Amino acid sequence: MSEGNFASGKCLCGNVKYSISSGPDRMGQCHCEDCRRTSGTGHISNAFFDINAVTIEGETSSYSTKADSGSTLTRFFCPNCGSRMFGKNSSKPNIISVTAGTLDNAEWFKPGFIVYNRDKPAWDFMDTSVPTFDEMPTA
Numbered sequence: 001m002s003e004g005n006f007a008s009g010k011c012l013c014g015n016v017k018y019s020i021s022s023g024p025d026r027m028g029q030c031h032c033e034d035c036r037r038t039s040g041t042g043h044i045s046n047a048f049f050d051i052n053a054v055t056i057e058g059e060t061s062s063y064s065t066k067a068d069s070g071s072t073l074t075r076f077f078c079p080n081c082g083s084r085m086f087g088k089n090s091s092k093p094n095i096i097s098v099t100a101g102t103l104d105n106a107e108w109f110k111p112g113f114i115v116y117n118r119d120k121p122a123w124d125f126m127d128t129s130v131p132t133f134d135e136m137p138t139a
């Protein structure tokens, strides 16, 4: 386990903490129904990292669903305060996503794409300069 120096974060109650040792592979936002329900708002904002770059302290609970692609998406949250923190996709076992809202300092966060834009609520306003896709691009 490496000591992170790129970024750190925690859940609302502080029982789950994490540190990140290097920068993200990519960053994006998703409006799909699952992401809306898990975030409780119009979209989720995720930064994706190499799984070895993220060190997690504390117990999480998880909940899994099937993605449209057929792979299994697992979300990890604090069992005490409910903060939604991490995500894993069974088709990409070396990648972990971190929700941008749980970062201690997210000034570096800049989404490179917005997916499932067809499910975007009219009241959720996004950066129009970010490339936007109706669903999940396959390429």
Ligand SMILES: [Zn+2]
Pocket (backbone or CB within 6 Å): 011, 012, 013, 014, 015, 016, 078, 079, 080, 081, 082, 083
């Ligand atoms: Zn918590």
Ligand SMILES: [Zn+2]
Pocket (backbone or CB within 6 Å): 030, 031, 032, 033, 034, 035, 036, 116
């Ligand atoms: Zn989604």
